[in-house]
Amino acid sequence: MSKIMIIEDDEVLSLELKELLTLNGYEVELVKDFKNTIDAILNYNPDLLLLDINIPYLNGEVILQNLRKKSNVPVIMVTSRNTDMDEALSISLGADDYITKPYNPNILLLRINAILKRVNRISNIINYKTLIINTQNGTIKNQDKEIILTKNEMIIFAYLLNNKDKIVKRDELMTSLWNNEEFINDNALTVNISRLRSKLFKLGYNNIIETRKGQGYIIS
Amino acid sequence: MNLKDYLKDKLINILILLLSYFIVFLLLIAFKVKISLILVITFIFLITNTLLIMGDYYKKKKFYNNILNNINKLDKAYLVLETINKPEFYEGKIVYQILYEINKSMCENVNLIEEQLLDFKDYIEMWIHEVKRPLxxxxxxxxxxxxxxxKLKSILKNLEDYLEQVLYYVRCENAASDYYIKEVDLGNIxxxxxxxxxxxLLNNKVDFKVEKINLKVYTDSKWLEFILNQIINNSIKYKKGKNSYIKISAIDNVDTIKLIIEDNGIGIPKSDIKEVFKKTFTGENGRIVPSATGMGLYIAKNLCSKLGHKIEIESIFNEYTRVSITFAKNKFYDVLK
Structure with a gap:
């Protein structure tokens, strides 16, 4: 389980962020004492840091600058300042990404996931039961049988597999597709899911993607 | 300043001079002075007075015409005082002093208002950032x-959009705008x-068709995102019936890149098309959609001109609206790379 540390002085916001991330399978720690932020970060040793710019004592940019002398932990700046200038400054100080408030929770999760994947060099191979899924070249293998998924089908399947045992809303799948520049509509999503199901059926897996009515889809 | 009007203005002086000459002339006749002497006196009178009048005329002409010319040449007429020399003659000195005092008082006033405006802009920016936290x-x-x-998502997004519109309105109306131009990926934006x-888009069943765009442009990405957001908001707002779509494509020309956003919505009536970029203009379509503020495209145009992009709109009523943004390819930046 990846550890994420949140540095945000707005109490409501930080608690809600914690809840969102915990629900999505991360271990989360909040910084409460902003006087010794850097020590707190180094002590907790997180896999990723969500850092607000407007915080008491030292602002986020200064913290980032000092932190970079001691640690390479991935940092996402989360702020309500939305100019390119602020963003460029943060990136030049060593931030890995920059998200402005108010953010779309799905996008925040996707960005966190993308960075962790990059840092941890998570491989492109996902194993599920006897299936070997290669997200890079879009193939699924079951023993000696192999089929090819389209880009859209692979995005959907990979997202469901990465969120195994969790109900995935259509909305989340949509965001993940659009985030990959596949701007499809509702009908196309339905079509893609049924094509994916029939391809999986050919490999001998019937109904691994279950529909939860009014909620979404789940692979368990 | 021309001679005719000047002489007209000096008419009384000239008449008095002539009258005095005439009296002297009569006196000379009465004292039986020789006719040759009278001619010499007349000659001297004419020469000296003409020289005096013309001398005065040219001195003033030089001063006033200089001011008038410079005022016409300057785009900020109030700076004219900086371009002229302080005159030597008494009347000119008074005018100069008056201009100086007026200018000074106006500058103080303008500074005060600029300061207030800047404070207000800062406050609005800060306020908007504060509001984004609870949001x-x-x-x-x-x-x-x-x-x-x-439903709630859409309400929240409306709130966000309106907040952002204010932010960019303040930014685009302000001379000292904080944009940052760098190379950005158009597809990513x-x-x-x-x-x-x-x-x-999904709720309104508007298809978002984007051609593969692998182009980079020089712009401020946040500003461009705001501009495109306004255009797309309009397309959604003014969609027409079924099978609505927004199509985005780009043309890579020799020295420009043109981004085209086209929809098949209700279009814009011919009578309105020239006005759409004007502040608070809502037109015919504004009557159909109650939430039209008439600010979106105005701000978009303003931001575009600050960034050096050209924004154009064409439309056939009831068929389509096509907005294009033209980016210059900057050879200067290419050299630097």
Whole structure:
């Protein structure tokens, strides 16, 4: 389980962020004492840091600058300042990404996931039961049988597999597709899911993607 | 300043001079002075007075015409005092002093108002950033409690859009704008705008068709995202019946890149098309959609001209609206690379 540390002085916001991330399978720690932020970060040793710019004592940019002398932990700046200038400054100080408030929770999760994947060099191979899924070249293998998924089908399947045992809303799948520049509509999503199901059926897996009515889809 | 009007102005002086000459002339006749002497006196009188009048005329002409010319040449007429020399003659000195005092008082006033405007801009920016915090908390809280349905999402997005519009209005009206031009990926910007409007597009069943765009342009990405957001908001707002779509494509020309956003919405009536970029203009379509503020395209145009992009709109009523943004390819930047 990846550890994420949140540095945000707005109490409501930080608690809600914690809840969102915990629900999505991360271990989360909040910084409460902003006087010794850097020590707190180094002590907790997180896999990723969500850092607000407007915080008491030292602002986020200064913290980032000092932190970079001691640690390479991935940092996402989360702020309500939305100019390119602020963003460029943060990136030049060593931030890995920059998200402005108010953010779309799905996008925040996707960005966190993308960075962790990059840092941890998570491989492109996902194993599920006897299936070997290669997200890079879009193939699924079951023993000696192999089929090819389209880009859209692979995005959907990979997202469901990465969120195994969790109900995935259509909305989340949509965001993940659009985030990959596949701007499809509702009908196309339905079509893609049924094509994916029939391809999986050919490999001998019937109904691994279950529909939860009014909620979404789940692979368990 | 011309001679005719000057002489007209000096008419009384000239008449008095002539009258005095005439009296002297009569006196000379009465004292039986020789006719040759009278001619010499007349000659001297004419020469000296003409020289005096013309001398005065040219001195003033030089001063006033200089001011008038410079005023015409300057785009900020109030700076004229900086361009002229302090005159030597008494009348000119008074005029100069008056101009100086007026100018000074006006500058003080303008400075005061500029300061107030800048304070106001800072305050608005700060305020908007403050408001975004509770807005972020609200949307996360609703999301975590599974209360964030389509309706609330759309309300929250409206709030965000209106907040942002104010922010960019303040930014585009201000001379000292804080933009940052760098090379950005056009496809990435379209993706961000797309995701931002995803819910609205899906709920309104507007297809978002984006051609593969592998082009880079020089711009401020946040500003461009705002501009595109305004255009796409309009397309959604003014969609027409079924099979609505927004099509985004780009043309790579020799020295420009043209981004085209086309929809098949209700279009803009011919009588309105020239006005759409004007402040608070809503036109015929504004009567159909009650939430039209007439600010979106005005701000978009303003931002475009600051960034050096050209924004154009063409439309056939009831058929389509096509907005294009033209980016210059900057050879200067290419050399630097």
């Amino acid at each position: 972020a908390s609200l949307s996360l809280t609703l999301n975590n409690n599974k209360l964030l349905d389509i 379209i993706k961000n705008v797309g995701i931002r409007n995803m819910d609205d």
